Amino acid sequence: MSNKKIIALYVLPSLLLLAGLVYIPIFLTGYYGLMEWNGVGAMEFIGLDNYMNLLQDPKFWFSARNSFFLALFSTLSLILYLAVSLILAGKIKGKELLRKIYLIPMLLSSVAIAQLWIKIYDPNNGMLNSLLQTLGVDSPPAWLAQRETVLVAIFIAIIWQYAGFYIIIYSAALKGIPASLVEAAEIDGATPIQIAYKIKVPLISGVIKTTIVLAIVGSLKYFDLIYVMTGGGPNGASEVIASYMYNQAFGIKNFGYGSAIGFALLILALITTWGIQKLTASKNDSIQF
Amino acid sequence: MADKGATTVLRVIQNQDLDVKQKLRLIRLRAEHFFFGFNDRKGFLLKFVIYTLLLGIGFVYLYPMLYMFITSMKSLSDLLDMAINWIPSSVYLDNYNQAYQVMNIRPALIGSMQIALFPTVLQVIVASLVGYGFARFEFPLKKLWFALMIFSFIIPPQILMMPKYRLFSEIGLTGSLSAFTIPAALGQGINSTIFILIFYQFFKQTPTSLYEAAEVDGASQFTSFFKIAIPMAVPAFIVAFLFSFVWYWNETYLTSLFLTSSSTDITTILLQLQSFEQNYEALYPSTEAGPNRINEGIKMAGTMLSILPLLITYFFLQRYFVESVDNTGITGE
Numbered sequence: 001m002s003n004k005k006i007i008a009l010y011v012l013p014s015l016l017l018l019a020g021l022v023y024i025p026i027f028l029t030g031y032y033g034l035m036e037w038n039g040v041g042a043m044e045f046i047g048l049d050n051y052m053n054l055l056q057d058p059k060f061w062f063s064a065r066n067s068f069f070l071a072l073f074s075t076l077s078l079i080l081y082l083a084v085s086l087i088l089a090g091k092i093k094g095k096e097l098l099r100k101i102y103l104i105p106m107l108l109s110s111v112a113i114a115q116l117w118i119k120i121y122d123p124n125n126g127m128l129n130s131l132l133q134t135l136g137v138d139s140p141p142a143w144l145a146q147r148e149t150v151l152v153a154i155f156i157a158i159i160w161q162y163a164g165f166y167i168i169i170y171s172a173a174l175k176g177i178p179a180s181l182v183e184a185a186e187i188d189g190a191t192p193i194q195i196a197y198k199i200k201v202p203l204i205s206g207v208i209k210t211t212i213v214l215a216i217v218g219s220l221k222y223f224d225l226i227y228v229m230t231g232g233g234p235n236g237a238s239e240v241i242a243s244y245m246y247n248q249a250f251g252i253k254n255f256g257y258g259s260a261i262g263f264a265l266l267i268l269a270l271i272t273t274w275g276i277q278k279l280t281a282s283k284n285d286s287i288q289f
Numbered sequence: 290m291a292d293k294g295a296t297t298v299l300r301v302i303q304n305q306d307l308d309v310k311q312k313l314r315l316i317r318l319r320a321e322h323f324f325f326g327f328n329d330r331k332g333f334l335l336k337f338v339i340y341t342l343l344l345g346i347g348f349v350y351l352y353p354m355l356y357m358f359i360t361s362m363k364s365l366s367d368l369l370d371m372a373i374n375w376i377p378s379s380v381y382l383d384n385y386n387q388a389y390q391v392m393n394i395r396p397a398l399i400g401s402m403q404i405a406l407f408p409t410v411l412q413v414i415v416a417s418l419v420g421y422g423f424a425r426f427e428f429p430l431k432k433l434w435f436a437l438m439i440f441s442f443i444i445p446p447q448i449l450m451m452p453k454y455r456l457f458s459e460i461g462l463t464g465s466l467s468a469f470t471i472p473a474a475l476g477q478g479i480n481s482t483i484f485i486l487i488f489y490q491f492f493k494q495t496p497t498s499l500y501e502a503a504e505v506d507g508a509s510q511f512t513s514f515f516k517i518a519i520p521m522a523v524p525a526f527i528v529a530f531l532f533s534f535v536w537y538w539n540e541t542y543l544t545s546l547f548l549t550s551s552s553t554d555i556t557t558i559l560l561q562l563q564s565f566e567q568n569y570e571a572l573y574p575s576t577e578a579g580p581n582r583i584n585e586g587i588k589m590a591g592t593m594l595s596i597l598p599l600l601i602t603y604f605f606l607q608r609y610f611v612e613s614v615d616n617t618g619i620t621g622e
Contacts, residue, residue, distance in 0.1 A: 023437075025452040026444065084346070087339060100607055101347045104354055106532070107599045109539035109559060112592055116353045127352075160349070165532070169487065172524035176494055207490045213439070214483060221445040242445045262445065269443040273436075 026266065033260035038253045050260035059236055060261065063244040064268070070155060070240060071219035071272075077159045078166060078211055085170035086196045099171065103164035110161075114228035117157040118144065144230055147237040154238055157225055166211055173207040174200060209280050216276065220269045241265045361385065361589040368586055384590035391568050392561040392591055398598070401538055401557040403466055408473035409533040412484065415476045416529060420488025421518055425500070442482035446542070454546055466555065468547040469537070479536045479543070484529045491525040492518055531606050535599055558595045565591050 033050050035043040054060055084102070088095045105113060120127045123142035132140040143153040177200060185195050201208070223242040226232065232239035232247055239247075245265065249258025360368070364381040423435055454463070462468040472478050476485065495518060503513050519526070541559050548555050561568065565588065 025449045028452055084343075087343065092339070092343070096607070098343055098347050100604070101350045103603065104350055107535055107596050107603060108353070109541065109595075111541070111563075113353075116356070163350075168528055168531075172528050173490070173494075175524055176491070176521075206493060210486050210490050214486070217439075217443050221443065223445065245445070266444060270440065273439060273443065 026263075029259045029266075030263045031259075032256055033263050035256040035259075037256040037259075043256075046256070050257050051264075053257070054260050054264055059239065060241075060244060060264075062236065063232075063239040063241050066151060066238065067220050067222070067240045067242075069151065070158070070222060071216045073155045074159070074162070074215040074219045075212060077163075078208070078215055080159075081163055081166040082170055082201070082208070084163075085167050085174060086200060088167070088171060089174045089200070090192060099167065102167050105161045106164040110224035111228055113157065113161055114225050117153075117160075117225070118229055121153055145234055147234060150230060150234065150238045154226055154229060157229070158222065161225065162215075166215075169207065169211060170204070173204040177203050212280075213273065213276055216272060217269060220265065220272065241268070357589045357593055360586055361593050363586045365584055365586070368584055381586070384586045385594070387569075387573070387587050388565075388590040388594055391565060391572055391587075392558065392594060393556070393568075394558075394594065396554070397556050397558045397561045400555045401559070401598070403555070404469055404540075404544065404557055405534050405537040407466065408469045408478050408537055409530060411470055412473040412476075412478040412481060412533050413526060413529045415474060416481055416484035417488045417519070417522070417526065419476055420485045420490075421492050421514060423485070424489045424492035425518075438482060438485060441477075442480070450542075450546065457547065463547050464555075469543070479533070479540060484533065487525050487529060488522065491522040495521045527606055531603065534602060538599055558598075562591055562595050 032043075034045060034047060035050075036046045037043040088099055092098070108116075121129075121143040123129060123140075123145065126143075128143065129140040141149045143149045181199060181203075182195055185199055190198070221242050222240060223246065226238055226240055226243050227246065230238045232243045241261065242265065245258050245261040248254045248261060359375060359377065361384050362380055362382070363377045364379070364383070367377045367379075367381070370378075419438075423431070423438075457463050457468055462471065469478070473481070499517050499521075500513050503517055508516070538557075539559055541563055544557050544560055545563070548557075548560070569587070
């Protein structure tokens with residue numbers, strides 16, 4: 001069989017439905033953004049009004065700021081996940097059990113996780129505030145009901161939710177490193193920290209780059225926990241772009257404006273992904289042994 | 290270990306050949322080795338910090354499971370008793386009995402298995418093929434295709450819901466398993482992009498010399514894929530299978546959109562859990578004589594039942610995950 005046929009066979013499945021399921025709806029979304037539409041009734045063409053309003057909408061920019069913070073927070077948390085994976089790759093007693101435990105949140109549905117964290121953050125008899133009170137804090141914050149704390153509270157829940165996902169990807173990648181390389185370094189007298197930093201991390205840099213893209217892009221469109229835990233509140237303080245879009249489109253039935261937000265989110269995500277590609281392009285992303 | 294440290298310090302002090310400065314330096318070194326480790330031997334302090342950290346994080350992760358499990362064992366009087374926090378006065382299994390009845394377990398379990406298993410198998414196969422194609426071959430517009438593939442992940446699923454539902458009902462996919470298997474078989478299942486990226490990275494990590502050697506020996510492209518690429522990426526297959534299974538299992542947005550809005554018999558455990566309270570009211574109507582109210586214990590028993598199959602799958606795969614790596618021989622050479 002010729003090479004071209006094989007290539008087509010490998011890549012085509014993904015591209016077939018892509019057009020129908022993804023790209024046509026994108027254009028539709030951009031098109032709905034030009035309309036005044038409540039989602040079911042007749043559409044009325046209003047030109048670029050939705051997009052002009054969007055640029056001057058402080059709530060939109062505030063939600064964009066929150067999404068940006070979430071992306072930053074998620075990316076930084078990758079360092080923690082990587083450190084834990086590196087430690088678990090070493091000679092630690094009970095590491096298999098610990099790895100199993102860290103993956104538990106991945107098994108729970110978002111709704112179950114949200115309800116759990118709502119209980120933990122409960123201002124009166126939640127676990128967190130009970131602990132703080134026994135430690136002598138007189139009036140601990142009402143985490144999810146206060147503007148100052150709500151973002152951090154939700155971000156922590158999100159980091160908690162995704163740890164297992166990244167740890168297992170890193171662990172799988174670390175297992176692919178030939179033991180001979182590590183042994184050679186050990187014979188040369190390298191410390192575990194040197195081995196981790198100078199051998200293991202560079203060898204899985206491709207996987208790390210992939211997880212950075214996943215974390216940033218995933219954060220920009222993040223929706224689940226925020227929607228269930230606060231719905232974007234209190235008073236819009238925890239609104240991110242995706243939840244703002246959802247509230248506009250399905251909440252107050254302003255479908256045209258919601259579509260415009262969705263389209264803006266796409267452009268933002270596109271620029272970000274392009275930026276990451278440009279920033280990391282200089283490094284060689286494939287490693288040959 | 291502390292004893293040994295002390296005797297070494299004593300020996301250093303008693304050593305007559307060294308002056309005080311040298312003695313102090315030696316003691317400091319010994320102490321450093323004891324606390325921070327030397328070469329591959331970790332020091333006591335470092336070990337202590339690492340284990341405390343790992344166990345602390347472990348507790349934070351185990352807590353929800355424990356909470357759920359214990360609450361599901363509590364009878365109504367235990368739930369109301371503020372003094373009973375962690376250990377219920379007796380093991381109360383009636384919660385499970387009621388949850389089992391309410392959730393209509395047998396058809397729900399079959400539905401969940403179908404919706405999680407079939408799309409997952411298709412999705413993993415297709416994602417591995419696409420990932421392999423991107424990792425191993427050069428073809429026209431490769432960068433563009435790759436960017437489009439990543440782009441399809443960026444889009445919030447909420448945007449695509451309405452057009453997708455219209456399309457699916459027009460071609461008659463709603464209300465059947467095909468609404469899940471066909472997109473999965475075409476690389477558009479739940480989070481397909483993530484799996485393609487994972488496979489792409491794994492296949493890129495495989496040394497090209499292996500493929501070249503196989504080519505010299507006259508292996509076809511298919512032989513290379515099955516005999517070299519797949520064995521090297523077994524951990525990736527396990528990870529992809531596990532996550533895909535879990536995500537399909539926990540999916541309620543798509544299942545409620547495609548299954549409940551049209552007449553169909555298929556139901557899933559998560560859908561049953563979603564309508565748990567209504568179903569409970571219907572099955573155990575509150576009468577004037579006995580107001581049979583739903584409580585936290587029964588709800589938690591239902592949640593436990595919904596994740597039990599996932600737990601079993603996970604613990605089975607986790608074991609296999611370790612063995613697979615040892616068998617591939619990647620770590621050997």
